[in-house]
Amino acid sequence: EAQVTQNPRYLITVTGKKLTVTCSQNMNHEYMSWYRQDPGLGLRQIYYSMNVEVTDKGDVPEGYKVSRKEKRNFPLILESPSPNQTSLYFCASRGFPGQTNEKLFFGSGTQLSVL
Amino acid sequence: AQKITQTQPGMFVQEKEAVTLDCTYDTSDPSYGLFWYKQPSSGEMIFLIYQGSYDQQNATEGRYSLNFQKARKSANLVISASQLGDSAMYFCAMREGGSARQLTFGSGTQLTVLP
DSSP states (O other), X not given: OOOEEEEOSEEEXXXXXXXXXEEEESSOOSXXXXXXXXXXXXXXXXXXXEETTEEEEOSOOTTOEEOOSSTTBOOEEESXXXXXXXXXXXXXXXXXXXXXXXXXXXXXXXXXXXX | OOSEEOOOSEEXXXXXXXXXXXXXXXXXXXXXXXXXXXXXXXOOXXXXXXXXXXXSSOOEETTEEEXXXXXXXXXXXXXXSOOGGGOEEEEEEEEETTOTTOOEEOOOEEEEEEO
């Protein structure tokens, strides 16, 4: 089954304690990205990746890191989480533009609370 | 400037009636794609419908249709014969050109279907 797998589904942590949210896709997609969702703001892109070892900032990259060492994996790293990073996070992937599979495939989301 | 605008934070519709969710967009790129996603209370993002800027006809997917008015830069979602299961948050999104940044989302419309 084609899917994007994100873990964990829920995470509660404290300020300053490093954490990683994992993301993996099984569709051999080139593009992967991370979004955060906050009430009234919709989804905002944090980082994206066009392929292995190619990443770039989205609209709200401050306080986040990513890496793309393998095509299928795109972890999101919070080196020193702060309460304003409390949010619902989504990983997403898709193939190259022009393919019929234009849509983004989303993971099931990670609800992060930073105390 | 907002690239995607959804002016209706909340909407109510009676079961079995049709409802239109508004979306306007802003881009100078002649090549772009417009998407609608549904997010039920469980949180997952469900792809509904896609419209490319060069598509001659409005997209349809079952009970969903996209009313694409290019000159007005609007891409409204029409849901026919509403069902209780349609109650959810709906997001309009745009991909510009071959942008690797993937999608820009609106702030969403919370639809409630009344029995």
